[in-house]
Amino acid sequence: MSRLKLFIKLFVALIAAAALWYVWIILSAKLELGGGSPDRQTLGAVKDIRQRAMTQFCTGVVVTPQGTWLVGRVETDAKDLQPSANVVDLDAVLYGKPQENKDQDPEESGTFSSFLSPRQKETTFISRLNAQGQFELVAHVSDPACLVASPDGNRVFLLSGLDRPETDTPAVDDKPQVLFAGTQSAVFRTDDQGKHWSWLPKGFFSEADHVAWNLKPYFHGENDVWAWSSPSASSSEDETPPEAISTGVFYSADGGATNSEIFASESLLVSLAYAQGKRPDITQWHSDSSDNGEVRTHVTQLDAQHAFIWVSQRFWGSDPSVDGHNLAVSVTTRVRLKRDAGQWQVESVQRDDGLFIDAMVDNGSGRVMGLIDQGDQGQDRVGELDTAKLSWHVVGELPSVFGQLGSDTQLREEHFWMGQNSLLINTSSKHYPPRWLYWWSKATISADGVFYSTDWGRSWQQLAVDGYLGILGFQPAQDRVFWAKGNWYNSNDLGIYSYGLR
Secondary structure, X not given: XXXXXXXXXXXXXXXXXXXXXXXXXXXXXXXXXXXXXXXXXXEEEEOOHHHHOOOOOOOEEEEEOOEEEEEEEEOOOHHHHOOOOOOEEHHHHHHOOOOOOOOOOOOOOOOXXXXXXXXXXXXXXXXXXXXXXXXXXXXXXXXXXXXXXXXXXXXXXXXXXXXXXXXXXXXXXXXXXXXXXXXXXXXXXXXXXXXXXXXXXXXOOOOOOOOHHHOOXXXXXXXXXXXXXXXXXXOOOOOOOOOOEEEEEEEEOOOOOOOEEEEEXXXXXXXXXXXXXHOOOOOOEOOOOOOOOEEEEEEEEOOOOEEEEEEEEEEEEEOOOOOOOEEEEEEEEEEEEXXXXXXXXXXXXXXXXXXXXXXXXXXXXXXXXXXXXXXXXXXXXXXXXXXXXXXXXXXXXXXXXXXXXXXXXXXXXXXXXXXXXXXXEEEEEEEOOOOOOOOOOOOXXXXXXXXXXXXXXXXXXXXOOOOOOOEEEEEOOOOEEEEOOOOOOOOOOOEEEEEEXX
């Protein structure tokens, strides 16, 4: 009997320990407990917590060789921060007078402002770190805006969503300008680190996207800049070379002042019929997806003469063998570019079936990493590109806050960065408790986390950073991630901090 009682006690203790371990994993994931703090430093502080208000896009820290910038955005009026006289009102720069910040009806607001629901307009605050460690407000604008800087930091652009003014474009040398910018929203530029700003009538890669803050320009070296939109499915009606079809990619050799569109002899997109031919057993395809499926474009410039365009597509259909389950059919079109007499020319176009590139980053030193899906479940894995063979090989899995517990993990908000010696990623994971534990219904537990890797994705360590809007920025040259304690609405901490990931 004593042995039986001992066995029962051990069994109960084992079950209790397993239950406690399970509960601890769930609680630590949901409450964001744990995570490392490598080489923690204080970057600076803001005067008003709203200067560092984070949102889903276009906010955070941008570090250049010339200075450190901070972009915050919140639903408030600029005057609530009591800006000093030398703070630039970009609405006044654009329209000649400040814009009133009030509730708007979408039908009465401008083209780009109408994307916002009826509510108080958002104000973007641009600050710059001074010698005293204080982020000093230098400009504000009554709309979402992304700050983009040239690699040397001498040219800083602010890509806003403000409507262009209705007045005529200022003349140059008494001659009216011919605009190629169409209706792109307003773009501002400063060449003196925020003291003075001007708006660019011709825009910034205006043909790539009419909403300027949608652009995510890719810089290679000091002056090479790329931007892109979706490729054309067929030849355009404009005056383009015969049988030329837009790749959706634009290139600038002068830091974005001018740019040219890159054309190919065939479309880089395949239609749904292509996917149907690969999986004829799938009879029901998602009706809510376009004929081109889910599309991602990436550009990688290897050196002064060689570059690649990658266009990935993913089509979803119902699994014929499992009710309620979906399958993906993926294809990536790879375009090899070579520069001849200063112009990029398409050398070859090849398609890789079964490959979807969700994200791609490089460190400017020849290493290219990506989040790739080579299956039919839509599950990303960490991959490295062999730049000689142009083939991808998987090096690791995406990290999850649930650790060894089973979970579905995806990249969160395109938050994937690469430094000289590290990778940084923000993931969102879903864990499904076993039905014997949660038998009355199917349950899902979701949590976010921030992780870094110093062996290129083979292993990951969690950081003590909020999983939701916790990352303020990343400095690739120094492998430093910037963060703050909470957001403006749930924290009084004015500091901005960093971790070193080397």
